[in-house]
Every structure is written in C-alpha cells, then in structure tokens.
Amino acid sequence: MTLKIDLTRFKNLALDPQEDGVWIVTLDRAHKRNALDIDTIEELVDFFSAAPRAGVKAVVLAGAGDHFCAGLDLIEHHDQDRSPADFMHVCLRWHEAFNKMEYGGVPVIAACQGAVVGGGLELASSAHIRVMNETTYFALPEGQRGLFTGGGATIRVADLVGKDRMIDMMLTGRVYHGQEAIDLHLAQYMVEGSVMDKALEIARRTAENLPLTNFAICSAISHMQNMSALDAAYAEAVVAGVVNTQAPARERLAAFADKSAARVRKDA
Numbered sequence: 001m002t003l004k005i006d007l008t009r010f011k012n013l014a015l016d017p018q019e020d021g022v023w024i025v026t027l028d029r030a031h032k033r034n035a036l037d038i039d040t041i042e043e044l045v046d047f048f049s050a051a052p053r054a055g056v057k058a059v060v061l062a063g064a065g066d067h068f069c070a071g072l073d074l075i076e077h078h079d080q081d082r083s084p085a086d087f088m089h090v091c092l093r094w095h096e097a098f099n100k101m102e103y104g105g106v107p108v109i110a111a112c113q114g115a116v117v118g119g120g121l122e123l124a125s126s127a128h129i130r131v132m133n134e135t136t137y138f139a140l141p142e143g144q145r146g147l148f149t150g151g152g153a154t155i156r157v158a159d160l161v162g163k164d165r166m167i168d169m170m171l172t173g174r175v176y177h178g179q180e181a182i183d184l185h186l187a188q189y190m191v192e193g194s195v196m197d198k199a200l201e202i203a204r205r206t207a208e209n210l211p212l213t214n215f216a217i218c219s220a221i222s223h224m225q226n227m228s229a230l231d232a233a234y235a236e237a238v239v240a241g242v243v244n245t246q247a248p249a250r251e252r253l254a255a256f257a258d259k260s261a262a263r264v265r266k267d268a
C-alpha cells in the first residue's frame with residue numbers, strides 16, 4: 001500500500017520530491033534560523049511517519065538560508081511559559097520525529113551549513129549521513145541558556161563524540177568545526193562549496209539500492225545497537241534471512257555471476 005503525501009499540509013517544511021524518489025525536505029523558517037517550534041516538529045513527525053510507506057527512497061534534509069537549524073524555538077518556549085509536564089510532552093514529540101527518522105528505514109542525508117546547534121544538532125544526529133562545509137559549526141549551547149538537551153542528544157550526540165566531549169560541549173559551549181568535527185564523527189563528509197550538491201549526490205546513490213536493503217541499513221543497525229550482542233546477532237540473522245533472499249537481489253547476484261555488475265574498486 002503506497003501512501004500519498006499531501007504537500008499542501010506542510011507549512012514549515014518545504015517538500016520537493018525529485019523524479020528518482022529522492023525528496024528534498026527543507027526547514028523553511030530562515031527568518032528564525034530554522035528554529036524548531038512545535039508546528040515544525042509535528043510536520044517532521046507527519047513526513048517521516050509517511051515516508052517509508054510513500055515510496056520515498058531517500059531524503060535530503062536541509063535548512064533554508066545560511067544555517068541548518070538553531071535548535072529549540074527559544075521565543076516560543078519563553079512565550080508559552082510551559083509547565084514541566086507540557087515540556088516533557090514537547091520533548092516526546094521531538095523523540096517521535098527523530099526516532100521516525102533514525103528507525104524509519106529511509107536514508108536521511110543532512111545537508112549541514114552554518115549553525116547546527118542545540119536541538120539542531122539533535123536533529124542532524126538523527127540523520128544517517130551528515131555533510132558539512134567550511135561554514136558549518138556544531139555546538140550545544142543549552143548549558144549557557146539555562147537549559148538541558150531534550151531531543152536525544154544524550155543518546156545520539158554522546159554516541160557520536162563520546163560522553164566526555166558532550167559534557168564539555170554543554171559545560172563550556174565549545175564549538176566544533178572543520179576537520180575536527182569530521183574527526184569527532186559530527187559529520188561524515190566535508191565539502192568545499194555546496195552541502196546540498198553533495199547531499200543530493202549521496203542520496204541519489206543510496207536510492208539506487210534496493211528499498212528493503214536500505215530499510216535494514218537505516219533501521220536494523222540502530223535497533224541492534226540497543227540490544228545485547230546475543231540478541232543483536234539473532235536479530236541480524238533474521239533480518240539477513242529476509243533481506244538476502246528478496247527476489248530483486250537475485251538479479252543483482254546474477255549480474256555479479258555473469259560479470260556485468262560493477263566490481264568494487266579502490267577509486268569507486
């Protein structure tokens with residue numbers, strides 16, 4: 001069953017489906033540096049809930065303007081003067097959106113320019129691949145704002161950079177950019193120039209894989225990281241049983257056998 005995504009429902013996200021099944025999803029609040037208000041989070045929940053059943057083969061997630069995302073909408077948070085229970089529920093919606101991204105089975109490539117900070121880094125770290133350039137910088141300014149992370153940084157950012165570095169980022173406001181950010185796994189690709197061009201190139205490449213294979217890569221690995229090694233090995237065998245016997249894989253195996261398939265080369 002293929003869902004249809006109603007483009008007219010989205011106001012804070014600009015959706016741009018390409019012919020090859022890659023969708024460009026842009027946080028479209030440049031005037032607020034793409035800060036995440038509750039409406040944007042709900043649109044992320046809607047889009048990433050539908051994407052795996054709507055034939056979306058890969059997503060490029062970008063921010064309009066010079067910055068990827070300034071994190072929590074601090075003005076909305078201030079104006080709403082939320083109760084602890086209210087903000088807990090806000091955070092649970094963030095988790096809903098970001099878990100749909102990480103566990104949904106559709107490759108998400110974040111095109112990270114400018115500020116990727118606070119909740120913006122929580123969003124980017126829910127993507128499977130992050131591309132950066134010379135303008136990109138990563139930080140967790142929550143500590144300086146009198147706040148704490150609430151969108152999964154204690155899980156995903158700590159996983160990327162290590163608990164000790166995350167604590168330092170939050171205590172001191174330390175900012176990472178350039179090669180150091182790559183070395184810390186905050187991004188996997190550094191480009192000169194357009195992060196969008198590189199993110200699209202990567203998305204198109206991933207979209208050439210079989211959807212069920214991408215589903216396993218962009219869902220099973222994350223799930224298995226949450227399991228004991230014994231359970232993960234069992235789950236891996238089950239997933240491989242399903243994926244590695246899928247009918248379309250037979251064509252690819254036959255192409256390897258008859259030597260028409262590309263070989264793995266060091267300059268590929």
Ligand code: 1HE
Pocket residue numbers: 031032033035036067069070071072073074075076091094115117118119120141142145147148149150151
């Ligand atoms: C915002 C936000 C925001 C900008 N919420 N409105 N996040 C932060 O602490 C980052 C806060 N933002 C910044 O440090 C800077 O704005 C930027 C480095 C991202 C960009 O600087 P700049 O000079 O290009 O823009 P600006 O002049 O600071 O802001 C332009 C407008 O965007 C301005 O609005 P205007 O109506 O006065 O024009 C800003 O108010 C608005 N803006 N960032 C609301 N974040 C689930 S818990 C997650 C915890 C967090 O994420 S804490 C947030 C951390």
